[in-house]
Amino acid sequence: MPTAAPLGTSLAQSQSRNGGTPSVVFLHGIGGAARGWAPQIAAFKGAGLHPVALDLPGYGARPAVDKMDFEELAADLEVTIDRLGLERPALVGHSMGGMVAQTAMRRRPDGYRAAVLVGTSPAFGDAKGEFQQRFIADRLGPLDAGATMPELAAAIVDGIIGPSPDAGGRSLAIETMASTPASTYRAAVRCLVTFDERANLPNIRRARALSRGRARP
Secondary structure (H helix, E strand, O other), rough: OOEEEEEOEEEEOOOOOOOOOOOOEOOOOOOOOOOOOHHHHHHHOOOOOOOEEEEOOOOOOOOHHEEEOOOHHHHHHHHHHHHHOOOOOOOOOOOOHHHHHHHHHHHHHOOOOOEEOOOOOOOOOOOOHHHHHHHHHHHHHHHHHOHHHHHHHHHHHHOOOOOOOOOHHHHHHHHHOOOHHHHHHHHHHHHHHHOEEEHHHHHHHOOOOOOOOOOOO
C-alpha cells in the first residue's frame, strides 16, 4: 500500500494548525470517503470545533490500492495528524474507520482525547474462518463476475443501512461507494477480515472530555 502521500483531507483541510481548538478526525468505512462526512463537518464547525474528514488510502483523490492492512492505515493516520499539528484529536470512526481508530489507540495510547466508534466491532474474527471466507466470497463475487462498483453501489448500500434511511444520506453513500475503485474495495474487504483488537480493549484509557472547558474525570 502506498504510504508516501498522507491521508487526504478533502474537507476542512485548509487549517494546518488548530490553535488550541479541540480537533475531531473523521474516518470513513469501506465504501466511504471524506466527503461523506459533509453534514457532520458543518455541524462540528458550527459548534466551534475543528473537524477534519480524511480519505483512507485508495479513496477520494488518493491513488487506488490493491492491498492494505490496519497497521499501515493507522500509521498513515498518524502522519496526517502530525502534519496538521492536531493535538490529541478525538477520533470518529465508522465501520472500518472505527477499526482504524482502535488500532490507532493501541499504537498511541495517549494520543487521542476521545473516540466515537460507530457501526464497528473490536474484531472481525479469524481471516481463515468459514464466516470470513464466505464474507469475502459474497462481497467480491459480483466483481469477479464482471460487475462494476457503480453497478453494485446501490445494492451494497441498501444492504447495510436501516429500513428508513435519510434520502440524502443514502444518495451520498451510494455516490461514495460507486466512486470507490474496485481494487481498493477488494483490498479493504480482505483487510477487514484480519481485524482483531480485542486483546487491547482493557488497555484503552479514559480520555478527557471533548470540551473547551475543564476536562471532566
